[in-house]
Amino acid sequence: MTTAWLVLALGSSREHAGNDGYDDSPSEHYSWDSTVQNHARVAVGDVIALWDRKELIGVSVIEAIDTASAEKTLYSCPQCGKADIKRRQRERPAYRCGKCGHLFPVPRQKTRTVTTYRSVHGKRWMNGRGLLSGSELRALCDAPKSQLSMRPARWERLRRALLDASGRAAEVKDIAAATRLAIAGGHRESVVRVRVGQAAFREQLLDAYGEICAFTGPTPAAALEAAHLYSYAESGEHHDYGGLLLRRDIHRLFDLGHMAVDTASETLDVAPTLHPYPYYAQLHGRPLMVQLRPEHRIWLDAHWLSKRPRT
Ligand SMILES: [Zn+2]
Numbered sequence: 001m002t003t004a005w006l007v008l009a010l011g012s013s014r015e016h017a018g019n020d021g022y023d024d025s026p027s028e029h030y031s032w033d034s035t036v037q038n039h040a041r042v043a044v045g046d047v048i049a050l051w052d053r054k055e056l057i058g059v060s061v062i063e064a065i066d067t068a069s070a071e072k073t074l075y076s077c078p079q080c081g082k083a084d085i086k087r088r089q090r091e092r093p094a095y096r097c098g099k100c101g102h103l104f105p106v107p108r109q110k111t112r113t114v115t116t117y118r119s120v121h122g123k124r125w126m127n128g129r130g131l132l133s134g135s136e137l138r139a140l141c142d143a144p145k146s147q148l149s150m151r152p153a154r155w156e157r158l159r160r161a162l163l164d165a166s167g168r169a170a171e172v173k174d175i176a177a178a179t180r181l182a183i184a185g186g187h188r189e190s191v192v193r194v195r196v197g198q199a200a201f202r203e204q205l206l207d208a209y210g211e212i213c214a215f216t217g218p219t220p221a222a223a224l225e226a227a228h229l230y231s232y233a234e235s236g237e238h239h240d241y242g243g244l245l246l247r248r249d250i251h252r253l254f255d256l257g258h259m260a261v262d263t264a265s266e267t268l269d270v271a272p273t274l275h276p277y278p279y280y281a282q283l284h285g286r287p288l289m290v291q292l293r294p295e296h297r298i299w300l301d302a303h304w305l306s307k308r309p310r311t
Contacts, residue, residue, distance in 0.1 A: 002047060002155035003041075003152055003154070003155065004059075004153045004154065005150055005152060006150075006151045007032070007050055007051075007149065008150075009030065009057060026050050027060075027127070028122035029118050029122075030119045032149070032150060033117065034294050035112075036150055037148050037149075039117060042062070043062070044062050045061065045062065046180065047059060047061055048062050048121050049153070049158060053134050054133070054134050055130065055131075055132065056128035056133075057128060059162065060125040060126065061121060061124045063120045063122075063123055069114070070116045071113060071114075072111070072114045075108065076110070077102055078106075079097065079102040079104070082098075082100070085098065114294075115293055115295065124174050124178050126168065126175060132165055140157050140158055159175075201226045202224070206224070206245065209245055212289055212290065215254070215268055216250060216289065223247050224246070224248070227246045227251050229295075254303075256307075258273055259271065259280075260300070260304045261300040263296075266292060267285050268284060268285065269284065270283050
């Protein structure tokens with residue numbers, strides 16, 4: 001089943017401190033970050049449908065997702081701490097909390113490191129202006145009453161609605177042909193893609209981290225492999241970017257569950273099966289050699305759950 005994402009692209013008309021899809025060219029890119037719900041679920045090969053609350057802007061298939069880290073200032077209500085705050089046009093104090101109703105002149109500020117995402121989706125772009133209204137789009141979503149800026153929907157339903165509204169069968173067919181299920185001919189798609197993209201993925205990790213094994217430290221590139229952590233997540237969600245460089249033996253032992261990561265303390269956990277081997281035994285409890293990103297934590301926790309018996 002191909003997922004379609006209805007994403008809100010308000011551009012410069014956005015009214016609050018969020019960054020709902022602000023991007024210069026909606027027909028090619030869409031930007032979000034890890035403060036947005038569903039941020040890590042969007043995947044290459046998913047359909048992306050941009051709207052501005054009034055109507056559809058256009059539809060395409062995600063070709064790539066670029067990720068990076070950034071510092072972001074988050075604003076919240078000084079009374080209840082929720083981010084649901086609105087700047088008022090004329091009245092003073094200038095801010096009102098949508099959750100608790102508190103009025104205040106200056107929001108609370110906090111700086112946080114977030115993961116930023118930018119989709120590349122220009123190739124199959126189909127201009128959708130005038131095809132579907134905001135209420136028609138809402139009704140197509142899995143949760144029609146959702147207020148999220150990224151809402152999941154079923155591509156099959158959106159496809160039918162697009163065909164009914166436009167009659168542009170060739171364009172819709174182009175989009176359908178580029179989705180991840182269509183490319184791989186079934187649900188084994190993530191395995192296929194991982195193999196195809198392995199070399200590029202490893203290069204990307206080497207660029208990002210240098211010659212360093214995330215668990216043991218400096219290691220020549222020839223002995224480093226790219227570990228795709230997301231394969232441990234039961235959902236099968238796919239990510240092009242995100243993973244860790246691991247030394248070949250460490251990678252193997254990690255895959256088998258003889259090593260895991262305690263994400264709470266960011267330390268290595270070496271299973272008793274390896275304790276007779278002094279080199280591996282002394283890794284137990286050691287801190288990781290790289291900074292973890294939010295996705296890493298999710299995937300490392302999934303790895304732990306799938307490999308370690310409950311204690
Ligand atoms: Zn509040």
